[in-house]
Amino acid sequence: MGTLAAAQPLLIGLLLLWSSYGKFADPKQAERTALPRLVGETRAITAYRGVAGIEALVALGLLLPPVWTVEALAAVALAAGFTGFLIYSKIVVPEASCGCMKASARPVGARAIARALLLLATAVMAATATTGWWSAGAGVLVLVVEAAAFAMLSAELDRYWLLPLRRFRIGLSHPYAGTASDDTPLAATQRRVLLSPAYRAVDGLLRSDIHDYWDDEDWRFVSYAARYDGRRATAVFAVPHRDSTPESIRVAVVDEEGLTLYRPTVLAAVG
Incomplete structure (x- = not known):
């Protein structure tokens, strides 16, 4: 000891x-x-x-x-x-x-x-x-x-x-085949994201469909490939499990190092 x-x-x-x-x-x-x-x-x-x-x-x-x-x-x-x-x-x-x-x-x-x-x-x-x-x-x-x-x-x-492991898992089966820890299908989460002000705020920056997702306590995080000011980036949406309102969804665009490049603040007013 x-x-x-x-x-x-x-x-x-x-x-x-x-x-x-x-x-x-x-x-x-x-x-x-x-x-x-x-x-x-x-x-x-x-x-x-x-x-x-x-x-x-x-x-x-x-x-x-x-x-x-x-x-x-x-x-x-x-x-x-x-x-x-x-x-x-x-x-x-x-x-x-x-x-x-x-x-x-x-x-x-x-x-x-x-x-x-x-x-x-x-x-x-x-x-x-x-x-x-x-x-x-x-x-x-x-x-x-x-x-x-x-x-x-x-x-x-x-x-x-962790992300390489998740991408490997996703590569073995279609992403929509799985469900997360709270039994919410990924397709349902995607539907909520598409209807949210957060999605409309960054829609023009997105360059892919859902790239990855994971659950962390009361949140599901969904990522999309994106570009911001000519740079490769990732748009990460935070979707709460216990609040179904579109305005509750948040988004941040981060670079390859995880630094936040853009985060809309007043999402309820977007769109």
């Missing part, structure tokens, strides 16, 4: 560096999170960059000798803060994205909260370490399994492993 605890700062440090880099690279992600509601629109980007700076400092402290306990405690505080913020986002601003590690158009869901809880658990374990990660020996090998768990809980990485 001692070597496992000692190895945790390595994983946490790398995750925090990734998270910090994503925030510094695209600080405008803050506008898609719950930060504007929490700290005000004028201070959201500043607060976002501040969190990125703290993440970077804690990460470097965890990765570099000689001290690790203080940084592990700081990581515990950060992870607890992340968890609280995501729960706040889901309750108060349910349409807000995570903004955790890399741009994503998806609202905060159970996976993002579970990832924050996993980070909190690893940080608590790291705080019990009595040696640095460079002395963990075989304990470092366990980090491969933990890293895989973080990847599976990261919507930002879905395009690298």
